[in-house]
Amino acid sequence: MAKIRVGELDVHVQRMAAAGPPASDPPPLVVLVHGLLIDSLASYYFSLGPFFAERGMDVLMYDLRGHGRTGRPAAGYRLEDFVSDLDGLLDALEEDRPAHVVGNSFGGAIAYGLAASRPDRVRSVIAIESEPPVKSWAEKMAEGLTGEEGGLVVREVRAWLAEDPERNARPFQLAGRLLDGTTLGQDIPRSRVLGDTLADIRCPVFALYGADSKLSGQAGHLSATLPHCRTVILPDQGHSVLVERTKETADLILDWLQDDIHTPVKAG
Template sequence: MFFETHDGTRLFYEDYGHEDYGHEGYGHEGYGHEDNGREDNGREGHGHGETLVFVASAMLSTDMWEYQLPFFLERGYRCVAFDRRGHGRSDRPSDGYGIDSTADDLAALLEHLDLRDVTLIGHSLGGAEIARYLVRHGARRVARVAFVAAMLPFLTRTDDNPHGLPAEAVAASVARLRADRPRWLADQAQAFFATHLGNDVSPALVAHTMAQCLAAAPWATLQAQRAALETDHRAGLPEITVPVLVVHGAADFSAPVELTGRRTAAMVPGATYREYPTAGHGLYASHHAELNADLLAFIKG
């Protein structure tokens, strides 16, 4: 299914658990609708029709949430996910990849489906886009937010952000990405899941994740990396008024926890913080059982 965003770009989305969604699969049986949230048919029925919106990482698509969507659908939640422009099945325009534009894409999805009281769950760049969405559009449609390994608050070193990554290192990483994208991904694949710490991640899952990343448009990949690394969210985080869960891995190579997760939790008023000692950036897969349990407790809390 597709919707048209603020500049006419068509983005692909999946809407599982809503009675109007007729696609074969999870959504076909109406998971998450109040009339279907009973104990029968193997479903636990905890969601009572509540809606969760998943915002993917840079280079990844809705398919990255394969460990989360079934878990929450089986518990009675409506689950919506979409492919960022230039990613997955969405259009590949030449522009519109800045954080303001992609935050407006998220706003267009919520408005298209007229979603209210939603839980927004964003991984990596997806978390940054949620933060910018709240700045630009407010929390009128939002009940709570989960930042999962989010690229927040600001990763590049500047005079007033001395703990960030050196600008030269950021530029060098982007240059390596431009020179040989498959090699750039391969060099980081094991670190993405922190397999050196004994996390049970199969070579097949690593290869599957790389294939998903390589499916994104090269131009979109470059622009997404710049947005993730160079956008400053420090002014907006203290203004968030909805409940926030921050989840981060202590072994995150892509978004070092001391620069991101811990600082984000300190800046957001009343944020709940969970740190996984052995998790890398790909904790949505490597630590999915722990993450799902923390998300469920947060949503039900």
């Protein structure tokens, strides 16, 4: 465990060095970015992190601002703040390898955001149950985080807890503090967004969805819009792809990474 100073923020970081034979020379860098509110790097520490390290890749995981063991400032939660944190973290670690950025849910929006603002820093985007941060994304985030009784996301979390009161409520208590004690709910819908043509996304993209998720309908649009994009839809699966289909997710991403690692990077 380590904390790295990034601007005014202490960022909690976990790294796993390539444990098996390096997948390339130097080993590929895989950055794992978790989701919003009830998530932290722990969701990767016990799943994809060891999986990729054992297959010869250097893995970087970190807690987003306001989450886990990273600092929780009162304000500064627009998407561009999260993107700047990741960019600054890679600077602080003196990391100059273009990264394969894996983002789950909101983490995928951060991955797309970094690819758009720092194309030199991103080798590929792997988006799990996520969508590019365009205008419609901001509108959905507003619906989920603000409004009556806190928004759709908050109401769904409360209903999920009510179904089984024995569930570990701590992540939801922490999420409540984040929503009540910061400007996150107001900031995210006001984030700077990408154009609908996604012209700023020039790296390869792999997008993975559950067939029963509301997000799966965008797979065709991504494939048609992005020049180097692969989409996979898992049948009989909702939003919780990473948790409920961990092994399948890991294998699919590994196949993608192995193909991309051995594809020469085009100049310009």
